[in-house]
Amino acid sequence: MTGTRENKLLPATRLVTGGRSPDPHVVNPPVYRASTHLYADCADLRAGTKSNADGNFFYGRRGSPTQWALAEALTALEPGAQGTVLYPSGVAAIAGALLAVLKPGDVLLVTDNAYDPSRAMAKGLLARLGIDARFFDPLDIAAYRAAFCDRTRAVWLENPGSLTMEVCDIPALADEARERGAVSLIDNTWATSLGFPALDRGCDITVQALTKHVGGHSDLMMGAASAGERWHRALRRTAQELGHVVSPDDAALALRGLRTMQLRLERSTRTALALAGWLSARPEVAHVLCPMLPSDTGHELWRRDFTGGCGLFSFVLSGRDDAARCRLIDALELFGIGYSWGGFESLALPFDVEPIRARMDWPRPGWQDGDRYAIRLSVGLEDQQDLIADLERALAAMEHQ
Numbered sequence: 001m002t003g004t005r006e007n008k009l010l011p012a013t014r015l016v017t018g019g020r021s022p023d024p025h026v027v028n029p030p031v032y033r034a035s036t037h038l039y040a041d042c043a044d045l046r047a048g049t050k051s052n053a054d055g056n057f058f059y060g061r062r063g064s065p066t067q068w069a070l071a072e073a074l075t076a077l078e079p080g081a082q083g084t085v086l087y088p089s090g091v092a093a094i095a096g097a098l099l100a101v102l103k104p105g106d107v108l109l110v111t112d113n114a115y116d117p118s119r120a121m122a123k124g125l126l127a128r129l130g131i132d133a134r135f136f137d138p139l140d141i142a143a144y145r146a147a148f149c150d151r152t153r154a155v156w157l158e159n160p161g162s163l164t165m166e167v168c169d170i171p172a173l174a175d176e177a178r179e180r181g182a183v184s185l186i187d188n189t190w191a192t193s194l195g196f197p198a199l200d201r202g203c204d205i206t207v208q209a210l211t212k213h214v215g216g217h218s219d220l221m222m223g224a225a226s227a228g229e230r231w232h233r234a235l236r237r238t239a240q241e242l243g244h245v246v247s248p249d250d251a252a253l254a255l256r257g258l259r260t261m262q263l264r265l266e267r268s269t270r271t272a273l274a275l276a277g278w279l280s281a282r283p284e285v286a287h288v289l290c291p292m293l294p295s296d297t298g299h300e301l302w303r304r305d306f307t308g309g310c311g312l313f314s315f316v317l318s319g320r321d322d323a324a325r326c327r328l329i330d331a332l333e334l335f336g337i338g339y340s341w342g343g344f345e346s347l348a349l350p351f352d353v354e355p356i357r358a359r360m361d362w363p364r365p366g367w368q369d370g371d372r373y374a375i376r377l378s379v380g381l382e383d384q385q386d387l388i389a390d391l392e393r394a395l396a397a398m399e400h401q
């Protein structure tokens with residue numbers, strides 16, 4: 001159900017109407033667990049082979065109605081998108097999008113606060129293919145402008161920055177890329193298209209790890225890339241060449257997660273904001289890195305460009321060491337220790353910035369010497385009071401060696 005009617009509906013409604021069952025008597029599309037489509041006869045086989053459109057069930061690797069329903073629902077949520085390609089993980093979506101755009105000899109500008117596996121891909125896979133990845137500070141527009149050369153083919157963006165949560169001026173960065181003839185791609189996992197309509201803000205291709213907010217229940221791995229007509233065609237072609245396909249069972253789970261995504265995001269945003277405010281007032285905490293918080297350096301830009309937040313933010317301990325940080329995290333009972341985020345359950349993760357930045361300073365300029373050891377929280381759907389009590393207990397445990 002895409003097209004003009006869909007485009008007029010508001011996002012909360014599109015979450016419900018997008019990618020519904022083609023059968024008017026059933027709410028959800030069936031799970032087509034199928035590699036093989038049986039053709040009626042040779043003429044049918046030949047006709048089927050000719051069409052490479054979504055909706056033409058040719059062979060399982062090109063998807064079935066279950067995967068198309070999810071892709072269609074994601075496209076309906078992304079203003080400016082013509083289509084969406086699904087990938088078996090968020091990292092596969094990043095690789096699929098970059099490989100759809102880049103060729104040997106190209107230069108890729110990569111935001112210095114990109115998700116660490118994106119950095120690793122730039123320095124590993126892309127370097128091996130003869131693509132020259134160069135990191136830039138997304139807060140320094142003059143240096144970014146100066147970084148372009150006549151081989152710059154694309155710009156890799158992320159907003160807010162991974163772990164350190166800096167908000168950058170995406171419309172300005174994407175405009176500059178367009179003027180210089182470069183393609184802009186963004187990792188929009190934090191906000192999703194509900195919180196940051198990336199194509200509307202000037203990006204050419206938007207990538208999400210569906211593993212996080214869309215799945216929402218810590219039970220699947222998946223990624224997606226959405227774009228307007230030109231880049232959707234390139235994404236699709238490259239995904240088919242690479243043999244990327246997602247399981248129909250996982251696609252059905254992701255579609256189920258998507259239906260409640262706005263509710264979950266609203267709730268976890270509210271709780272995260274309460275926790276961030278509470279942590280800001282604690283003497284053990286030097287800095288809270290949360291763009292939704294009015295005191296955050298990125299808050300003004302966040303208010304200008306975002307239409308929503310989520311439960312993921314970080315904080316930096318004041319003058320404590322790594323052992324103190326571990327005592328705090330180990331004492332938490334409601335926050336699990338683990339990767340990923342965007343699930344219904346809260347998580348805490350220690351992180352160290354120095355090894356994963358080339359251009360941006362850490363500790364940030366102007367901070368006290370000892371403000372260095374940081375923790376990222378993914379706030380889930382638990383009661384806010386219980387989470388604050390858990391943090392309070394863990395901060396006390398940190399101080400008792």
Ligand SMILES: *Cc1c(COP(=O)(O)O)cnc(C)c1O
Nearest residue numbers: 089090091115187189209211222
């Ligand atoms: C988790 C994550 C990814 C990768 O997703 P996977 O499904 O784990 O491969 C990409 N970008 C960001 C910002 C992420 O947090």
